[in-house]
Amino acid sequence: xxxxxxxGEVAARTGLTPRTLRHYDELGLLVPSARSWGDYRLYDEADxxxxxxxxxxxxxxLSLAEIADALxxxxxxxxATLRSHLAHLEDRIAxxxxxxxxxxxxxxSSDRTWDDVLSAIELTQRLAHPDPAVRLRAALQSPxxxxxxxxxxxxxxxxxxxxxxxWALAHRPDxxxxxxxxxxDPDPALRAALLRxxxxxxxxxxxxxxxxxxxxxDPAVVAxxxxxxxxxxxxxxxxxxxxxxxxxxVPDDVLDALVAVGPPALDALADAVGSPxxxxxxxxxxAVGRISATAPGVAARAAGVLAPLLADADATVRLTALVALGxxxxxxxxxxxxxxADPALAGVAGRLLDRPPA
Numbered sequence: 001x002x003x004x005x006x007x008g009e010v011a012a013r014t015g016l017t018p019r020t021l022r023h024y025d026e027l028g029l030l031v032p033s034a035r036s037w038g039d040y041r042l043y044d045e046a047d048x049x050x051x052x053x054x055x056x057x058x059x060x061x062l063s064l065a066e067i068a069d070a071l072x073x074x075x076x077x078x079x080a081t082l083r084s085h086l087a088h089l090e091d092r093i094a095x096x097x098x099x100x101x102x103x104x105x106x107x108x109s110s111d112r113t114w115d116d117v118l119s120a121i122e123l124t125q126r127l128a129h130p131d132p133a134v135r136l137r138a139a140l141q142s143p144x145x146x147x148x149x150x151x152x153x154x155x156x157x158x159x160x161x162x163x164x165x166x167w168a169l170a171h172r173p174d175x176x177x178x179x180x181x182x183x184x185d186p187d188p189a190l191r192a193a194l195l196r197x198x199x200x201x202x203x204x205x206x207x208x209x210x211x212x213x214x215x216x217x218d219p220a221v222v223a224x225x226x227x228x229x230x231x232x233x234x235x236x237x238x239x240x241x242x243x244x245x246x247x248x249x250v251p252d253d254v255l256d257a258l259v260a261v262g263p264p265a266l267d268a269l270a271d272a273v274g275s276p277x278x279x280x281x282x283x284x285x286x287a288v289g290r291i292s293a294t295a296p297g298v299a300a301r302a303a304g305v306l307a308p309l310l311a312d313a314d315a316t317v318r319l320t321a322l323v324a325l326g327x328x329x330x331x332x333x334x335x336x337x338x339x340x341a342d343p344a345l346a347g348v349a350g351r352l353l354d355r356p357p358a
Contacts, residue, residue: 004034175197191213207232238261241268259294318345
């Protein structure tokens with residue numbers, strides 16, 4: 001197999017989120033060509049070319065289902081599909097222009113009329129409309145208050161509309177306080193959406209509240225908390241994130257979050273290599289290797305953490321540590337030489353030592 005990329009690497013290079021790439025996989029739109037020994041997604045060059053096709057068609061306004069049809073059947077009538085989307089786009093532009101005019105008038109005048117009040121009521125009704133397309137347009141255009149947006153989010157089941165409401169809330173200066181007050185809501189879907197808002201707000205002072213949600217009983221909420229912590233990248237979240245390694249909880253996202261934290265996560269990861277769980281030790285080794293790849297100045301520290309794992313009782317842990325050491329350059333080579341004495345590792349160690357220095 002030629003060069004492959006992990007999901008976190010593809011996300012970093014393309015600007016897409018790991019969540020989006022996993023969604024594409026679930027839909028069958030972009031299924032990675034391989035899996036690593038740790039069952040992580042691996043993408044090859046053909047996968048990246050298909051991803052480029054998906055993004056190009058998405059930029060034209062096609063839905064994911066329509067993109068899947070287009071890629072599966074190149075003879076599909078592209079003109080009819082594009083004309084349909086053009087009509088929807090023109091409708092949306094007209095609505096947004098009308099909204100811009102109304103907001104401009106309100107900004108230029110301190111007087112509020114009953115017409116303004118009626119308009120706000122109409123917006124609220126559109127946010128609660130049974131047609132998701134109407135709710136989506138209302139969220140995109142929304143000058144609604146934070147409480148109105150939160151209320152709409154609490155009752156929203158359509159993923160596209162929910163994502164837009166999350167985006168709208170993340171642009172509200174008063175959203176954080178309102179969101180924090182509702183993090184204990186009994187609805188797990190709302191808790192997950194609120195955590196995404198906090199992640200998008202990007203304020204480190206919310207780290208404690210988000211970290212607390214790693215103990216949430218709902219896996220989707222835990223996943224949202226991990227993703228939010230990856231955005232916040234606060235060092236104090238490292239021990240809680242490391243505690244999830246090897247538990248089977250959103251493994252890709254936990255690793256991505258720890259890589260986002262960077263070198264400050266190494267202390268917690270150094271403790272994790274002594275975990276009784278082989279899965280946790282292997283995941284910690286991979287995280288150390290990925291962090292050192294993004295922060296070369298910690299290569300010596302990373303080598304000190306990884307080298308003892310070459311004697312681990314678990315073969316996967318040994319191999320993961322060996323590969324990570326191979327990415328450290330000169331700092332990892334002494335440990336690679338010791339691995340030549342291990343018949344199970346000698347072949348890989350030899351190939352890593354034969355690679356020219358980066």
